[in-house]
Amino acid sequence: MGRFKVLKSLVIDSLDTITKGSKKYHIWMGFLTLVMLIGMYCYSIQLDEGLSVTGMSDRVSWGLYISNFTFLVGVAAAAVMLVMPTYVLKDIDFKQAVLIGEGLAVAALIMCLAFVVADMGGPSVLWHMIPGIGVFNFPNSMLTWDVIVLNGYLFINISIPFYILFRHYQGKEAQKKVYVPGAVLSVFWAVGIHLVTAFLYQGLQARPFWNNALLGPRFLASAFAAGPALIILVLAVIRSFTAFRIEDKTIKKIAMIVTVAAQINLIMLASELFKEFYAPTHHSESAYYLFFGLHGKNALLPWIWTAIPLNILATVILTFGKFRNNLKVLYFCCFILFAAIWIEKGFGLIVPGFIPGPYGKIVEYLPTKIEIGVTIGIWALGAFVFTILAKTAIGIELGELRYKNKNSSDS
Amino acid sequence: MSDNKKWYSLDLGQNKQKEATASCGCGKTEGSCNSQKTELSADEFYEAAINASIGEERHRDGFEQVFDVKMDRRTAFRKLTASLLIGAGAVSTSCSAVIDNKTKEKAQIDWEEQFKGNYKLMTDEEKQGTINRLMRSYELRTGKNISMTAENAEEDVLFGYAFNISKCQGYMNCVSACVEENNQDRNSQMQYIRIHEMKDGQGFKFDNADDNYYHEVPAEGHFYMGTQCFHCDNPPCVEVCPVQATWKEEDGLVVIDYDWCVGCRYCMAACPYDGRRFNWSKPEVPENEINKNQHYLGNRMRKKGVMEKCTFCVQRSRKGKNPACVEACPTGARIFGNLLDPNSTIRWVLANKKVFRLKEDLGTEPKFWYFMD
Amino acid sequence: MKNKTLIYCLIFLFILGFCSCKEDGEYHSIKDKIENEGKPYHGKLTSDQLLMDSELIEITAGEHTFWIPERKGQIKSFACTECHNRPVAQMKGLEGQKAHWDVKLNHANSEMMDCTTCHNGEDMNNLRSLTNQNIDLNLSYKLCAQCHFSQFEDWKGGAHGKKVAGWAPPRASMTCVNCHNPHSPGFEKRWPVQFNTQKAIERKEGLDH
Ligand code: SF4
Ligand code: SF4
Numbered sequence: 001m002g003r004f005k006v007l008k009s010l011v012i013d014s015l016d017t018i019t020k021g022s023k024k025y026h027i028w029m030g031f032l033t034l035v036m037l038i039g040m041y042c043y044s045i046q047l048d049e050g051l052s053v054t055g056m057s058d059r060v061s062w063g064l065y066i067s068n069f070t071f072l073v074g075v076a077a078a079a080v081m082l083v084m085p086t087y088v089l090k091d092i093d094f095k096q097a098v099l100i101g102e103g104l105a106v107a108a109l110i111m112c113l114a115f116v117v118a119d120m121g122g123p124s125v126l127w128h129m130i131p132g133i134g135v136f137n138f139p140n141s142m143l144t145w146d147v148i149v150l151n152g153y154l155f156i157n158i159s160i161p162f163y164i165l166f167r168h169y170q171g172k173e174a175q176k177k178v179y180v181p182g183a184v185l186s187v188f189w190a191v192g193i194h195l196v197t198a199f200l201y202q203g204l205q206a207r208p209f210w211n212n213a214l215l216g217p218r219f220l221a222s223a224f225a226a227g228p229a230l231i232i233l234v235l236a237v238i239r240s241f242t243a244f245r246i247e248d249k250t251i252k253k254i255a256m257i258v259t260v261a262a263q264i265n266l267i268m269l270a271s272e273l274f275k276e277f278y279a280p281t282h283h284s285e286s287a288y289y290l291f292f293g294l295h296g297k298n299a300l301l302p303w304i305w306t307a308i309p310l311n312i313l314a315t316v317i318l319t320f321g322k323f324r325n326n327l328k329v330l331y332f333c334c335f336i337l338f339a340a341i342w343i344e345k346g347f348g349l350i351v352p353g354f355i356p357g358p359y360g361k362i363v364e365y366l367p368t369k370i371e372i373g374v375t376i377g378i379w380a381l382g383a384f385v386f387t388i389l390a391k392t393a394i395g396i397e398l399g400e401l402r403y404k405n406k407n408s409s410d411s
Numbered sequence: 412m413s414d415n416k417k418w419y420s421l422d423l424g425q426n427k428q429k430e431a432t433a434s435c436g437c438g439k440t441e442g443s444c445n446s447q448k449t450e451l452s453a454d455e456f457y458e459a460a461i462n463a464s465i466g467e468e469r470h471r472d473g474f475e476q477v478f479d480v481k482m483d484r485r486t487a488f489r490k491l492t493a494s495l496l497i498g499a500g501a502v503s504t505s506c507s508a509v510i511d512n513k514t515k516e517k518a519q520i521d522w523e524e525q526f527k528g529n530y531k532l533m534t535d536e537e538k539q540g541t542i543n544r545l546m547r548s549y550e551l552r553t554g555k556n557i558s559m560t561a562e563n564a565e566e567d568v569l570f571g572y573a574f575n576i577s578k579c580q581g582y583m584n585c586v587s588a589c590v591e592e593n594n595q596d597r598n599s600q601m602q603y604i605r606i607h608e609m610k611d612g613q614g615f616k617f618d619n620a621d622d623n624y625y626h627e628v629p630a631e632g633h634f635y636m637g638t639q640c641f642h643c644d645n646p647p648c649v650e651v652c653p654v655q656a657t658w659k660e661e662d663g664l665v666v667i668d669y670d671w672c673v674g675c676r677y678c679m680a681a682c683p684y685d686g687r688r689f690n691w692s693k694p695e696v697p698e699n700e701i702n703k704n705q706h707y708l709g710n711r712m713r714k715k716g717v718m719e720k721c722t723f724c725v726q727r728s729r730k731g732k733n734p735a736c737v738e739a740c741p742t743g744a745r746i747f748g749n750l751l752d753p754n755s756t757i758r759w760v761l762a763n764k765k766v767f768r769l770k771e772d773l774g775t776e777p778k779f780w781y782f783m784d
Numbered sequence: 785m786k787n788k789t790l791i792y793c794l795i796f797l798f799i800l801g802f803c804s805c806k807e808d809g810e811y812h813s814i815k816d817k818i819e820n821e822g823k824p825y826h827g828k829l830t831s832d833q834l835l836m837d838s839e840l841i842e843i844t845a846g847e848h849t850f851w852i853p854e855r856k857g858q859i860k861s862f863a864c865t866e867c868h869n870r871p872v873a874q875m876k877g878l879e880g881q882k883a884h885w886d887v888k889l890n891h892a893n894s895e896m897m898d899c900t901t902c903h904n905g906e907d908m909n910n911l912r913s914l915t916n917q918n919i920d921l922n923l924s925y926k927l928c929a930q931c932h933f934s935q936f937e938d939w940k941g942g943a944h945g946k947k948v949a950g951w952a953p954p955r956a957s958m959t960c961v962n963c964h965n966p967h968s969p970g971f972e973k974r975w976p977v978q979f980n981t982q983k984a985i986e987r988k989e990g991l992d993h
Binding site: 107 | 487616617652654655684714717774
């Protein structure tokens with residue numbers, strides 16, 4: 001009974017916190033809401049007319065939505081995988097990393113689910129996928145695995161931070177016994193969601209571009225680079241806009257992870273390029289299309305040739321400790337690395353898988369405005385969710401939010 | 412209804428009606444059809460629920476193909492927000508109190524169709540029930556009748572197909588026969604069959620082939636090769652479907668339950684033969700061109716956002732006929748038959764001609780063979 | 785603690801993995817399945833209904849027995865002897881309407897073939913084999929088979945030609961002259977019956993392609 005009371009007051013308090021804030025905060029939230037509304041409007045058009053308003057076609061049947069989904073699974077996974085090294089290294093505030101990382105994971109997962117729903121042809125019959133009510137083609141379909149792991153992951157990542165915050169809210173210390181196993185589980189689960197997502201593509205013998213054993217590991221490596229890069233950027237923002245104290249050391253440790261992952265990612269990229277271009281076979285055509293264009297069709301060239309140099313540039317700069325320890329440079333590197341990997345894993349991975357088609361036919365894909373609108377809307381939704389989560393969490397962590405201790409939150 | 416239902420169905424006091432669908436056609440006499448439960452509130456709730464679900468996606472599309480219920484964006488948006496606000500309760504007040512019987516029956520059919528189970532798991536009565544509803548719904552909407560059947564796979568039948576590369580002249584009669592037979596969307600010019608025009612002496616180089624030619628055929632120095640869904644015996648498209656909306660029937664046909672498909676297009680990515688087509692927008696067929704002899708798994712009207720594909724004309728083949736493409740081919744390049752019958756012509760072809768299949772190395776075991784004279 | 789969780793996780797994953805192993809089908813390939821499970825079909829489906837309206841005759845060619853459409857009833861001016869009451873040689877000089885003026889022989893070349901290669905000038909109701917035997921007009925495939933023996937083989941088996949109705953037994957196949965005009969048996973060049981403009985737009989091809 002008492003618990004519920006605490007819970008109720010927590011909800012009220014957090015509602016209170018998230019609706020109050022500085023002017024900048026309000027502008028930020030207002031902006032996100034606007035973008036979300038635009039996204040919703042675009043989605044309503046899509047619902048009305050069907051997916052024909054997107055750039056997708058029978059040839060390229062997955063596009064921007066699934067690209068973003070794939071990328072964000074990586075972000076969600078990486079955010080939590082951070083937990084592991086911080087735990088092992090022991091010298092950083094563990095809970096801090098857990099909180100921000102898992103908050104980010106929750107936001108990313110919500111975006112993932114939103115992207116999947118946006119991509120569906122029949123969102124009104126999505127209940128067919130619910131085990132028990134519908135028919136769940138488990139374990140044959142990798143998509144069902146993905147549904148399970150993503151939702152499980154979402155559950156873990158909501159419950160752990162919730163536990164920690166709930167304790168802190170009451171002014172109690174969170175018990176390591178409870179949350180450490182959860183955190184460890186979520187680390188393995190993170191690897192799981194990413195591998196399963198990779199298998200989604202890897203298991204298709206119809207698409208030689210995806211059907212290679214390196215896809216899974218490369219997913220992990222690029223996720224390990226992009227996810228923490230995003231975390232660094234987020235921490236930087238939190239640091240400058242709130243009273244939450246994040247030490248340079250934390251950021252530098254994370255930068256280390258980013259660097260190593262980016263390096264591994266580059267090695268794998270090299271290995272992939274070698275395989276495709278040293279002894280090209282019929283199956284290398286997708287790669288040819290991606291990097292050089294095929295039969296005069298070259299819509300992806302600008303994208304990939306932006307991504308690759310950015311990727312290399314960021315990795316090289318990060319490799320030198322001197323640059324890496326300069327925070328300004330670090331932020332810049334993280335940003336371009338994030339952008340590069342977003343292109344590489346989204347456009348650079350999903351779209352060329354469909355090109356050329358099974359009979360060598362090429363239909364190019366470029367997203368339409370509506371598709372872009374929905375996508376940006378979903379990103380705004382993610383940012384919105386994260387902001388709310390972070391604001392509450394920070395409020396609690398800073399002691400501004402306490403049970404029966406409501407001296408109001410921010411000014 | 413049954414205790415051994417394989418899926419969850421929402422019971423809004425319409426149960427009795429469901430049982431009687433076939434006989435009474437429902438809703439003709441209000442009282443007799445509905446159950447004794449508090450009638451009005453059930454109706455109200457269920458109107459409301461329909462409204463809510465319409466907001467999410469107008470689930471009527473399936474049988475309304477030929478009707479134009481275009482919603483402007485504003486209404487769509489309004490409905491969307493309504494559905495986001497969640498729920499039956501919120502909108503119920505906006506329902507009009509007076510609904511005539513037909514509307515009610517329509518709504519009831521829509522409701523049951525929206526929440527029916529997967530065709531693959533239905534018993535024969537349930538199959539009959541759903542096709543009765545679909546036919547009735549078509550009648551209610553257009554005033555015209557269609558005949559829809561739900562024949563199951565026959566025993567000792569396994570369908571197979573053979574294509575004679577040396578005979579095909581590229582006339583494409585098969586392509587248009589297929590479109591007409593199977594009620595494919597005319598706006599996007601969806602076609603299940605592709606005829607690839609290949610250059611002599613280059614082998615089967617699909618990437619250099621042209622599957623959308625328009626010149627006198629057969630063109631000098633070219634040969635023609637048709638592709639469609641090959642009804643693989645080990646179909647990767649079936650494996651990947653998260654909801655088992657597509658499956659292989661006992662007679663080897665790989666079919667889709669259009670009402671169960673959620674439109675994720677995973678199967679499309681998994682098919683190595685370009686066998687599948689997606690309804691990117693609402694399919695439309697002029698009323699006078701609709702083929703009214705339909706099968707639930709075959710050429711019945713689709714809705715937007717679902718997958719479809721060649722079914723070897725299940726509505727024909729399960730009646731002993733040849734698929735439309737086989738019948739339309741002027742050159743006899745297409746051979747169709749029962750693989751299990753040693754006396755069938757297709758078996759003779761497999762045994763006596765030098766047959767091959769496409770991408771055999773993928774292990775998909777297509778039941779579609781090519782051969783030459 | 786940590787180790788235990790780890791081990792449980794692994795065990796769980798393993799079990800999941802095993803559950804998801806596909807059961808292998810009984811047969812290695814579709815060919816095996818066909819051969820092992822196949823048996824002559826005597827099921828419910830037949831073409832009887834579909835063939836009801838066609839006049840058919842049963843033939844046996846090699847080891848195949850099947851039905852073909854009857855021909856004589858389809859020829860407008862049969863029986864030929866109603867006009868050709870005398871051998872062609874004798875009718876040549878006669879005044880009268882030319883009946884077959886529209887028939888142009890476009891089959892092999894004139895060194896090899898003329899009308900009498902197939903038609904029996906003495907007995908116009910019948911066709912004539914290379915060895916001067918009569919062939920019934922209903923069984924004209926025999927005439928064709930003299931030269932086109934490989935096509936004949938394929939036709940007997942079912943690899944060449946079309947069925948009259950459905951796939952289901954009994955088998956009724958079109959005979960040669962149902963598709964080929966015997967006087968001009970080749971298929972003409974013509975335009976495909978349709979062109980998919982959407983596809984061309986989608987691929988950004990020129991429409992003149
Ligand atoms: S050809 Fe494609 S769609 Fe048809 S059964 Fe095989 S994999 Fe499935
Ligand atoms: S598009 Fe439909 S049939 Fe294909 S995998 Fe998805 S739900 Fe199954």
